[in-house]
Amino acid sequence: MGPGDDAAVVRAPDGRVAVSTDMLVEGRHFRWDWSAPEDVGRKAIAQNAADVAAVGARPTAFLVALGCPPRTPARVLDALSDGIGRAAEELGAGVVGGDLVQAEQIVVSVTVLGDLGGRPPVRRGGAREGDVVAVAGELGASAAGLALLGTLGVERATELYPELVRAHRIPTPPYRAAEAAARAGVHAMTDVSDGLVADLRHIAVASGVSIVIDAVPAPQALVEPARSLGVDPASWVLGGGEDHAFAATFAATDPLPPGWTRIGYVRAGSGGVTVTGAEPHDVDTEDGGGWQSFSP
């Protein structure tokens, strides 16, 4: 169907379609002094694509509704649109529908459709006692980039830590690892958008189990910037959202699929997440509390 028709028609070869929607708002989810318009477009696509990838689906189509002030320069809209189009194309998906309206601030609302490829959808509620807990993708980099931008300013942060700033601007979810997990029969999966502990808690609650993180990832790239800001890098890894990494639980008897790293295990319980290891980042949410960042 052409863009001139009232609705688009998307193939749904296995008779089902995975769908999710997310809205990004200027000033809240992005700042023009920190992100280029193309970055914002890419981020909007990545954030939505990660949602369908987390249920084991491959993105097939996006719809984008954009609200913007009438004074918005055409080059900003063009670049935003380019970022959306390119990111979708890299995923092999089309942008099949849209709406453009006036608003007081830029609002980007994206809906993604995904194909489950004949497999059952992966849910958050499938974790079982004894499962291995694993992650795929970067953890803490987006939070580190955000902290550095806020503390050092955009010029200095970009000069000193270009990779972390980029991780904040343009998340790069490891889609292939998510698909490999779905093919390998992963028990439960989610994307890490609220923070690792918070998102694992969603799995623990939905599954009626508890989760122990006994091997907190310690990315080398976070050590020096964390020291320079006087924070524990684990606060970024455990509490930082927006990396759109994936966290999942697998049968302990199976080898982990490519791209996945073990960080803990599932035990009997009722929705808690416990982090064990060296001080000062012991945390226990068995009482229902969430992870509290130690950063100032």
Added chain:
Amino acid sequence: MGPGDDAAVVRAPDGRVAVSTDMLVEGRHFRWDWSAPEDVGRKAIAQNAADVAAVGARPTAFLVALGCPPRTPARVLDALSDGIGRAAEELGAGVVGGDLVQAEQIVVSVTVLGDLGGRPPVRRGGAREGDVVAVAGELGASAAGLALLGTLGVERATELYPELVRAHRIPTPPYRAAEAAARAGVHAMTDVSDGLVADLRHIAVASGVSIVIDAVPAPQALVEPARSLGVDPASWVLGGGEDHAFAATFAATDPLPPGWTRIGYVRAGSGGVTVTGAEPHDVDTEDGGGWQSFSP
């Protein structure tokens, strides 16, 4: 899939899904002094449902992303959400996904999925020379309601013309007529969102034909309010948008399906729409111009 999962899964029984998205912005698409929050929710659903109905599909699921200021009262969000939920339910469709974020003004972004029921999608480009042009649903009532609200104020407009004010607040697209048209093999169809002449022009351009309206609908309910405002009621019928009526072209040899009224015919041409009839509402867009409302 539950609301706790990263994405929902919707059935797509015929292997395709019709999709469309629309964004409504406070102050631009609705005003809180003219519309109750539940009305806005209903309008958002109707507007999107009409888009998939126009391609011959039946709405099956909605996703709703909502941006709102932190000071928004809970009762406003509850009522908005009720309007969305009830309108979707009346269509036999579910609200399967959503997002709630902070924004400077209320922004409601809805995506609709629809089922084509095994039929080919109806396009705008299928009109043929000799076709009958017909409409289903109210025309001009929403525009009249808007004009009355703007001129008389909400209290007096609602007291004198409750039906027209209601038509503006809550459009009621004639979904059954659209579905009957799709089943009857309609050649081209669109919903009337920009105004009858403008939307028929979309069909004429996409189909490479011209359209003649030789029987402008003259709803009795518009006569008296138009006289009181000193406008031609045809300006509301031909130029007013947002009624979400349907306009379509059918083979001249077939009887029109239930709910449809003939207003003109298709002739050879290149995208023009001509309105014939009594002055002062003669209009001719063969030169590429659009309908100009005569109202002040």
